Amino acid sequence: MAALDGGLAARDRSRAPRCRVLRPRHLRNAYHGGPRRHHPLARSPGRTLDDLTALAAHADEPEDLLAVLNNRQRVPGNYTTKAEAVASAARSLAELGCTTSADLRDDEAQRNAIVGVPGFGIATWECFAMQLGVRTTESHQLVCDFLGEALDLEAPPSTADAEHLVAAAAARLEITPTTFTHAVWRYQRAQRRVAGAR
Known part of the structure; x- marks a missing residue:
């Protein structure tokens, strides 16, 4: 060594x-993945950013999330906005019982929950897992x-x-x-x- x-x-x-x-x-x-900014969701008292169920709640009606995130960028392939894709991925993970960063594992089901969202791919999964310290x-x-x-x-x-x-x-x-x-x-x-x- x-x-x-x-x-x-x-x-x-x-x-x-x-x-x-x-x-x-x-x-x-x-x-x-981008310049450092203060996250707008962190401004709400009593709200935690480590709660996928909060993001998943926006999967069917993402307009509020789009406004909060102030991001209307599209995912590759122009399927949907990044905010909508994130909400869909959060719902898929939450349905598997992964509701916080501590629940994330490098397993096939969770990987498929991310990769199965149109516009997301294996690089999205790798980056997401890596940012949470999952090797x-x-x-x-x-x-x-x-x-x-x-x-x-x-x-x-x-x-x-x-x-x-x-x-x-x-x-x-x-x-x-x-x-x-x-x-x-x-x-x-x-x-x-x-x-x-x-």
């Missing part, structure tokens, strides 16, 4: 461009691949080593491990798209 820690420090000095690539473009919006197989693999490449390891690190390295990198960057993981995920997905376009 000490060798991996030393590798992280050496990596910062020897090939810093690879590490720096996360800071400007991928860390900036990694907190929740999926794909997100874990992307992080391990990144760490292996960034530290010039012969093989990707073990799960325990990867968790330690993520925590160390996050502490060094003064962000949470979840934010670091999300930034790596965004970076690796962008790299795959670029490689696929060649």
